Amino acid sequence: MTSSPILDRVSAIAADVLQVPASSLSLQSSPETVESWDSVRHLDLVLALEQAFHLQFEPEEIDQMKNVECIVDILSAKAPKR
Amino acid sequence: MAVGDFRKAAALLALLWNAEPTNSTAAFVVQRFEQLRSHLSLHPFRLAILRSFTVEPIVPLLRASAFCSGIDLTVHLSDFNAYVQAMTDAQSALYAFRPDAVILAVQTRDVVPDLWKNFGGLNREDSSKVVVQVTSEFRAWIQAFRKQSAAHLIVHNLEQPASPSRGVLDEQLEHSQCEAIRTVNRELAAAAAGFSSVYVLDYDGLVARHGREQWHDERKWLTVRLPIAAGHLGQLAAEWMRFLHPIAGKIAKALVVDLDNTLWGGVIGEDGMAGIRLGTEYPGAAFQELQRALLDLYQRGILLAVCSKNNLDDAMEALEKHPGMILRPTHFAAMRINWLDKAQNLREIANELNIGIDALAFLDDNPIERQQVRSELPEVAVIDLPSDPMTYARIVREFPVFERLTLSTEDFERGKMYQEQREREQLEQTLSSREDFYRSLQQEAQIAPVTPATLGRIAQLTNKTNQFNLTTRRYSEQQLNNMAASAEWECFSIRVRDRFGDNGLVGVAILRTQDSTCEIDTFLLSCRVIGRTIETAFLSFLADRARTRRASRLEGWFLPTKKNAPARDFYFNHGFTASSTNGNGTLWTLDLAENTLPCPAWVSLQIMNGEEQVR
Numbered sequence: 001m002t003s004s005p006i007l008d009r010v011s012a013i014a015a016d017v018l019q020v021p022a023s024s025l026s027l028q029s030s031p032e033t034v035e036s037w038d039s040v041r042h043l044d045l046v047l048a049l050e051q052a053f054h055l056q057f058e059p060e061e062i063d064q065m066k067n068v069e070c071i072v073d074i075l076s077a078k079a080p081k082r
Numbered sequence: 083m084a085v086g087d088f089r090k091a092a093a094l095l096a097l098l099w100n101a102e103p104t105n106s107t108a109a110f111v112v113q114r115f116e117q118l119r120s121h122l123s124l125h126p127f128r129l130a131i132l133r134s135f136t137v138e139p140i141v142p143l144l145r146a147s148a149f150c151s152g153i154d155l156t157v158h159l160s161d162f163n164a165y166v167q168a169m170t171d172a173q174s175a176l177y178a179f180r181p182d183a184v185i186l187a188v189q190t191r192d193v194v195p196d197l198w199k200n201f202g203g204l205n206r207e208d209s210s211k212v213v214v215q216v217t218s219e220f221r222a223w224i225q226a227f228r229k230q231s232a233a234h235l236i237v238h239n240l241e242q243p244a245s246p247s248r249g250v251l252d253e254q255l256e257h258s259q260c261e262a263i264r265t266v267n268r269e270l271a272a273a274a275a276g277f278s279s280v281y282v283l284d285y286d287g288l289v290a291r292h293g294r295e296q297w298h299d300e301r302k303w304l305t306v307r308l309p310i311a312a313g314h315l316g317q318l319a320a321e322w323m324r325f326l327h328p329i330a331g332k333i334a335k336a337l338v339v340d341l342d343n344t345l346w347g348g349v350i351g352e353d354g355m356a357g358i359r360l361g362t363e364y365p366g367a368a369f370q371e372l373q374r375a376l377l378d379l380y381q382r383g384i385l386l387a388v389c390s391k392n393n394l395d396d397a398m399e400a401l402e403k404h405p406g407m408i409l410r411p412t413h414f415a416a417m418r419i420n421w422l423d424k425a426q427n428l429r430e431i432a433n434e435l436n437i438g439i440d441a442l443a444f445l446d447d448n449p450i451e452r453q454q455v456r457s458e459l460p461e462v463a464v465i466d467l468p469s470d471p472m473t474y475a476r477i478v479r480e481f482p483v484f485e486r487l488t489l490s491t492e493d494f495e496r497g498k499m500y501q502e503q504r505e506r507e508q509l510e511q512t513l514s515s516r517e518d519f520y521r522s523l524q525q526e527a528q529i530a531p532v533t534p535a536t537l538g539r540i541a542q543l544t545n546k547t548n549q550f551n552l553t554t555r556r557y558s559e560q561q562l563n564n565m566a567a568s569a570e571w572e573c574f575s576i577r578v579r580d581r582f583g584d585n586g587l588v589g590v591a592i593l594r595t596q597d598s599t600c601e602i603d604t605f606l607l608s609c610r611v612i613g614r615t616i617e618t619a620f621l622s623f624l625a626d627r628a629r630t631r632r633a634s635r636l637e638g639w640f641l642p643t644k645k646n647a648p649a650r651d652f653y654f655n656h657g658f659t660a661s662s663t664n665g666n667g668t669l670w671t672l673d674l675a676e677n678t679l680p681c682p683a684w685v686s687l688q689i690m691n692g693e694e695q696v697r
Contacts, residue, residue, distance in 0.1 A: 016106040019113050040138050043306060047139050048105035050312035059305045 006079065007072050013052055014068065017045045030067035053079055088121040089460050096150035100466055103316045105139060108146040115149040124154035127330050130181040130233075131157065132165035134192035136308040143319040151323065151482070153330050162307070163192065170226045183234040183329050184227070185283075185322060189309065190240040190263060193219075197240075197266075201259040202247040209262050217269035228277055232560075234329050236322070237274060238285040239267040244294040278559065281325060281487055288321050320480070327482040334443035334463050334483040336385035336415070336435055338428060339376065341397055343447040345369060345409070347471060350396045360406035368471040373408035375475040379484050380413055383493030385435060385500060387416040389427045389444075394419045415500035424451050425458035435500070436549070436609045443483055447471075490539050492586040502582040503610055520615055520684040523580045527619050530690035532566050532573040539587045540575055543606060547590075548645040550617070551606040552638060552652065553667075557592075570594050571603075572627070576620050578611050585611055589620055593627060600628035602638030605652075612648060615682045621656055623687065625672070625679040634674055641667035 007027075014029070015022035018036045031037040037045075046062055049071070055078055065071050092115070099111050115122075127148070131137055141157050148155040158179040160168045165186060168176040176184070191198040194216045197209070204212065220237070227235055246252035246259045253260065267286065274280040289297045292314055299311035310318060327333060342349045346369045347359030359366040380386050386409070390397055397419045401411050411417070416434045418427035424446070432439045440461035446452055452464050463483045467474055478484075486493070510519045532540055541559045548554065557565075565571035576589040588611045592604035602624060607617055628636045638653060653670035654660075656679060661671040672679070681687050 013106040016110040019109060043136075043308070044105050044109065044139050044142070047312040047315065048109075051104040052106065054313070056299060056301070056311065059301050062305070 006075050009052060010049070010068060010072055010075065013048050014045060017041060017048050025068060027069040027072070028067055049075065055079065088118055091118055092122055093456060093460060099146055099150050103143065103147070105142065105315070108142040111146040111149065112142050119154055124149070124152055125330050125332065126154050126156070127326065128156050128180060128182045129326070130160065130176050130179055130184045131187060132160040132168055132176070132184060133187040134163050134165065134189055135187070136306055137187060139308065140315050140319050143316050144322055147319055147323050148326065151327065151332050153326065153332060166223065169223045172230050177230050181231070181233045183236065183326065186235065186237045188238055193240065194266070197259065197262055198243060206257045209257055213262050213265050216266055217273065220270050221273045224273060224277055224280055235280045236283050236325050237270065237280065238283050239270055241286040241289050283321060283325065288317070292317055324482045324485045325487070328485045328487045332483060333485070334384065335437045335441040336387055337376065337379060337443045337445060337484070338387045338389045338431055340446035340448065340451065341388060341390035341392060344445060345373060346400065350400050351393055355400060355404060358400065358404070360404060365471065366406055368474060370406060370408055371475040372478065375478045377408055377413070380497045381494065382484070382486055383489065383496040384484055385415040385497060386413055387431045387435070388414050389418045389424055389431065391421050392419050412501050413497060415497065425455050428455060428459060428462060443481070445478065488538070490542060492539065495584070495586060498583065499585060499610060505582050520682065523614060525614065525616065525684065526579045526686045526688065527616060528577045528688045528690060529574055529620065529623050532562060532575060536575050536587060537562060540573065540590050543590050543608065544604060547606040547608060548643070549609050550612045550649045551646050552602070552649050553604055553641045554643050554646060555604050565592065570596060576616070578616055589616065591620060591624055593624060595628065595631045595633055598634045600631060600633035600636050602636065605638060615685060617652065618656065619681045619685040619687055622679045622681040623689065625674060629674055635671055636674055637661070637669060637671040639667050639669050
């Protein structure tokens with residue numbers, strides 16, 4: 001997967017929270033493809049991202065987080081540009 | 083990996099956790115500790131959380147934090163809003179879980195929705211009725227819980243709304259919304275105080291400390307029933323830890339502090355008295371604020387000690403004479419001001435104070451000193467300080483090993499007692515004979531049967547006295563109560579005063595008389611009075627007591643442990659003979675007809691009986 005600063009941070013956080021190796025995650029990784037990604041872990045992931053990026057997601061945005069790619073897109077649109 | 087490597091790995095995880103206490107770090111730290119746990123000696127602890135909101139994401143934060151403090155936490159969560167059923171039903175999963183501690187985490191909006199969102203529609207009587215109802219509910223839940231379980235119970239109090247329903251008018255009214263919630267909280271605190279091991283967590287204060295507006299995430303509440311913003315979840319976990327530390331016994335008895343750039347700004351040996359920063363204005367005020375926090379610990383019964391690399395004269399001049407100092411040399415129970423290695427100094431301080439290394443905490447602005455202490459003495463609770471001194475006081479105040487859930491009179495006085503002890507030792511050095519020393523102390527001992535007022539302290543002593551303790555039997559308040567109610571058993575305490583001050587209640591003896599034999603089940607003295615013949619005075623009283631109960635023999639076991647060597651020759655030195663031994667220890671016997679056991683002439687003994695204590 002092509003790397004970007006946001007993508008790298010998202011995969012590192014997702015790897016910790018979902019307790020899988022970061023290398024096993026791709027843009028297409030989702031609750032369907034990662035066994036440990038259940039609803040409790042999904043909430044953990046959302047909160048961990050909010051903590052890391054210092055922001056709060058709208059409920060609509062959380063609904064759209066179907067896979068890693070969606071998460072990166074939402075964060076790219078939301079995170080302050082550096 | 084060797085044991086040391088596992089400890090190092092655990093210490094690294096703790097550093098990682100302290101640097102970034104987030105949900106992703108927590109997941110990582112918990113996973114790693116679960117792999118290491120069988121190689122570390124962690125304190126297993128079972129915690130149940132009864133809740134009216136989503137706490138699942140807080141659990142990993144709490145477990146990570148607990149692991150880093152040496153506690154292996156197993157957590158049971160009640161179903162949503164099933165806390166009443168969990169507490170009142172003896173068959174509930176809560177009781178089957180056999181918790182060590184239970185947290186009742188409820189919110190105002192769930193427990194008293196009327197007070198939270200319908201207050202505008204309540205008249206005066208309605209609102210008093212609601213207040214009375216919810217406080218009696220709280221009381222009934224605690225009562226039901228106590229009936230089923232002896233576990234510690236931590237109850238969240240009720241938070242205030244960010245905006246009262248009547249706006250600024252609310253504070254002007256006698257029966258305001260805020261006052262109604264304050265009344266519930268006051269009544270809850272009073273109810274908790276009526277039970278042993280029931281504590282209130284000031285949730286309203288916690289939310290206020292971090293700012294109501296920032297604390298809440300209303301969207302998450304409405305979508306996933308999580309009322310707290312992601313950035314504040316760790317602070318609730320930390321607040322819970324402040325209770326779990328004293329409950330699990332993960333506490334420090336003494337705090338050892340550095341001087342330069344910790345107690346004051348600058349280096350006394352270089353900057354001199356006029357140059358160090360310590361006073362009421364910026365930047366010296368930060369250090370005064372830290373000293374005030376340390377004084378609070380001192381008054382809570384936590385001993386303070388100094389460990390500093392300095393010239394003794396320079397440091398003492400500042401400690402004694404600097405006008406900005408809040409602490410003075412009398413506040414410190416031990417001092418090591420020299421150029422030796424700090425780990426070695428800490429070992430000596432623990433030794434001098436008669437406490438274990440694991441009962442020390444260490445405060446030093448220098449990360450290299452902290453690192454050295456951490457690697458050489460992993461048992462010491464090392465407090466990490468950032469570079470900004472303005473944060474020091476808060477960090478010390480929130481450090482969980484200093485938390486206490488109860489305080490005895492002795493705790494309030496402890497620092498002073500150590501100071502008096504040093505004066506006694508100085509006197510001992512100036513007097514030529516032991517006897518002169520004993521006489522000059524003018525000791526008065528008061529022996530009394532256990533009373534409701536002394537029960538707590540007596541249980542505390544049986545549970546924490548290790549050195550001068552013949553049998554090291556641990557008793558709860560409940561067990562001691564049962565003994566006091568039986569005819570066979572008698573439980574006595576001893577208080578000691580001398581010319582330097584009151585040592586407080588420092589010893590316990592438990593006797594069991596059956597036919598002609600009187601057995602000393604428990605005999606213990608706090609180490610601060612050992613070696614002053616108080617033990618002989620107390621034992622002579624027991625011999626008299628045994629005679630009064632028409633016993634012909636006084637006997638007692640010495641059960642050796644790793645720590646009670648000071649008590650090993652106690653019975654032998656008082657004329658007892660060894661009558662039998664088994665794998666656990668030796669039974670010593672004194673024939674009461676053939677032996678007198680006089681009280682030393684220099685101890686004035688006062689015996690309180692049951693009637694006197696009623697008065």
